[in-house]
Amino acid sequence: MQEKNPRGKLNPPVFYTATALVSIIVFFSSFFPKRAEEFFNGLQATIVTNGSWFYVLTVGIILITVVYLGLSRYGEIKLGPDHSTPDYSYITWFAMLFSAGMGIGLMFFGVAEPVMHFMNPPLGDAETVSAAREAMKLTFFHWGLHAWAIYAIVALILAFFSYRHGLPLTLRSALYPMIGDKIYGPIGHAVDIFAVIGTVFGVATSLGYGVMQVNSGLNYLFEIPVGITTQVLLIVGVTLLAVISVTTGLDKGIRRLSELNMGLAVLLLLIILIVGPTVYLLQAFVQNTGAYVSDLVSITFNLFAYEKTDWQGGWTILYWGWWMSWAPFVGLFIARVSRGRTIREFAMGVLFIPSGFTLLWMTVFGNSAIDLIINQGQTALAEAVSNDVAISLFAFLENFPFATALSFIGTLMVIVFFVTSSDSGSMVVDMLCSNGNDNTPVWQRIFWASVEGIVAAVLLVAGGLGALQTMTIASALPFAVVLLVATYGLLKALKVDIVKRDSLLLNVSPVVIGHSDNATWENRLASILDYPNKKNVNNFIDSVVKSAMRRVVQQLKEHNVDANIEEIQNGRVIFTIEFEDNFDFHYEVRRFSYDRPDHVTEDDDDGADEQYYRAEVHLREGGQDYDIMGWPEEAVINDIVEHYQKHLHFLHSLR
Secondary structure, eight states, X not given: OOOOSOOOSOOHHHHHHHHHHHHHHHHHHHHSHHHHHHHHHHHHXXXXXHHHHHHXXXXXXHHHHHHHHHHSGGGGSBSSOTTXXXXXXXXXXXXXXXXXXXXXXXXXXXXXXXXXXXXXXXXXXXXXXXXXXXXXXXXXXXXXXXXXXXXXHHHHHHHIIIIITOOOSSGGGGGHHHHGGGGGSHHHHHHHHHHHHHHHHHHHHHHHHHHHHHHHHHHHHHOOOOSHHHHHHHHHHHHHHHHHHHHHOIIIIIHHHHHHHHHHHHHHHHHHHHHSOHHHHHHXXXXXXXXXXXXXXXXXXXXXXXXXXXXXXXXXXXXXXXXXXXXXXXXXXXXXXOTTOBHHHHHHHHHHHHHHHHHHHHIIIIIHHHHHHHTTOOHHHHHHHHHOGGGHXXXXXXTSTTHHHHHHHHHHHHHHHHHHHHHHHHHHHHHHTTTTXXXXXXXXXXXXXXXXXXXXXXXXXXXXHHHHHHHHHHTHHHHHHHHHHHHHHHHHHHHHHHHHHHHHTOOOOOOOOOSSGGGSHHHHHHHHHOOOOHHHHHHHIIIIIHHHHHHHHHHHHTTTOOOEEEEETTXXXXXXXXXXXXXXXXXXXXXXXXXXOTTOOOOOTTOOOSEEEEEEEEETTEEEEEEOTTOOHHHHHHHHHHHHHHHHXXXXXXX
């Protein structure tokens, strides 16, 4: 599964087609907002009425699959070569997951959704203890494992095929198990165009609605008027900040903003937890979690088939559609920051860490709000939520000490969340338009960050945001079908990978060192204790390794097997044998440098710094973490033959 198409800076079919389609859709939604909203609302209503069972079944299958992959032996496989290591620490990784995944949603719905379920439950009486308990369970359901499982499966598919098999880090790679190299043609372009449009409009609609909350916060803090003009200016400001962030790259702008976001979120959470009903909230968190876990299966597949209520269509199905419509964007971003982690580490991390924090957040804010209404008589909070969801957070914070300071922190968090959503969305769209390459010209990243802001501002003024949000959610239906097929392809590819790993563990005949003068155990021990310099390792690769490979090539030719030797600069030589279905045999020796251990006192021969070098073996799956420096030529030959035998056993096991 090696990439056939070179990674250029720009993929014209995707870039220009997506730009044109975005312009057409914005034009239609801006000049005919009512007609567009009627059309997309009708489409969404049809999907909810006839396809809700499919959405529920799809999300259930996805959650089961992610948990299975994390717990099964597939969890040992790395998202990258065997020798790869994670690019980011756990804290930075979790911060970026949280900010890109749903950070802004927590600010918008952390208070509002539990209160709305409490006041209008799907079944039973409203504003009762039973309604409060059910409200938190439903909120957990919508914001918990299911949402993160959707993100996780998309990210897992993209990261596995890109980092382990060299395919582009774009959505088209998810189709490789089904259509092979056709992903580089029109079908692949169409898939990436779909992802670009979904991401642009998803970020733009969130930006448009989000500035309403920012506007409410600024109105509360500084009496800045609420209106279209203010909101458009806010979009311009957020877009400018996003442009600055996205031009500095992932490791600076987005990373630092994500860490800032996480810090502010933890700070606000702890303040509410401490000044609020602390013991009650901790009790509620434990009980909410228990109720959620105990009812997880039944609530997952509950379609209210017997109750005949339209509640689910207005909540659960819309949430599942929204998460799936965002999955290409968030999934690709998560894949980008997860290289080098094992599937088990990835699945458990993406599923449980952000979900755990999300559920704690919903408990602290949701249960505190319900407690204010049901036990402290703060009916004004319930009325505020009913009248305008955007001001629910600030109406809630008015009931705590230092309300102005808390509202300032909340407003700052909303702004930073929107900047991170915009700049990470811009980076993803740029990658989709650049064959998965994230090292692109600055103008491309500025272009997409600006497009998202312009689309949001135009639709906010014209009144077309509702239509675009509905269209984005409706697009989740075809994507759900693609996602199920891609998940099946991932399972097939993982099975092949496991078979290959098992073949590498096959017991074969011991390596025969031979009877040359340098094959004695004394020489072998001396080689182990040696810390060679770069020159010695280069000479070893140029003489012994290449000679061994040439002898194997010559022997294979006598058996009508074609093998190739490729020499690469920087101390690399590759031995390959091509097979059908892209399962080529690959044996490579690379020079790697390491710091000398402290106990080594010998001076380096060439006066280099405190480093020594190894000649390490790499297979297609990655580095095997052993050194052949100093081996006799016969031993190197036997190592090549041994791995070749394991590869043939792997191919035999696939039959």
